[in-house]
Amino acid sequence: MAPPLARTHEETYLYFELHPCPCGEVDFGSTSSLELVDDEWIVRYTGQCVACGRPRGFEFRQPDEPTAPDDGEWAPGREPSQLLDAGEWLWVADVYGSVPAELDGLSDAEREQARTDLLAARAAIDEVLKFLPARAAEVPQDAFWSYRGRVVRTAEPGRFGRVRLEAARAAYDRALAEFDR
Numbered sequence: 001m002a003p004p005l006a007r008t009h010e011e012t013y014l015y016f017e018l019h020p021c022p023c024g025e026v027d028f029g030s031t032s033s034l035e036l037v038d039d040e041w042i043v044r045y046t047g048q049c050v051a052c053g054r055p056r057g058f059e060f061r062q063p064d065e066p067t068a069p070d071d072g073e074w075a076p077g078r079e080p081s082q083l084l085d086a087g088e089w090l091w092v093a094d095v096y097g098s099v100p101a102e103l104d105g106l107s108d109a110e111r112e113q114a115r116t117d118l119l120a121a122r123a124a125i126d127e128v129l130k131f132l133p134a135r136a137a138e139v140p141q142d143a144f145w146s147y148r149g150r151v152v153r154t155a156e157p158g159r160f161g162r163v164r165l166e167a168a169r170a171a172y173d174r175a176l177a178e179f180d181r
């Protein structure tokens with residue numbers, strides 16, 4: 001089976017974060033190589049865990065024309081991710097979305113970090129929405145293939161309804177608008 005498509009470097013590194021070494025370390029001092037296999041660009045990341053020395057490696061397909069995502073998105077286009085499932089993207093949104101509600105006490109650097117994190121969280125909601133078929137009321141079951149993703153869905157399946165997802169996105173819009181006041 002062809003390896004999954006990695007749309008952007010940002011998505012690839014997020015995938016590494018979600019798949020640490022069994023010892024818990026994410027960094028494996030990776031080097032990457034690119035190879036054309038059956039008309040597909042295959043990128044291989046190999047290295048050794050910097051904590052325990054275990055050899056580690058990942059293999060992905062790469063778009064013919066790698067593009068950098070715009071500000072405020074993880075990957076361009078409407079196609080859903082093949083690396084992170086819908087539940088993992090919501091998990092990512094929760095991680096980045098837990099910023100201080102009050103901006104007044106923040107330094108400029110903290111403010112900028114909070115804004116960057118909120119943009120990443122909103123973009124993660126957009127990634128969940130890419131799994132939602134045009135007229136569907138909720139994200140379908142086959143959009144959850146990872147253990148973490150299924151745990152998130154089982155904990156609160158209602159969060160994957162269209163209405164709730166759009167409300168979550170709108171809440172991030174409002175939070176981001178605070179920065180322009």
Ligand SMILES: [Zn+2]
Binds near residue numbers: 023024025051054
């Ligand atoms: Zn390790």
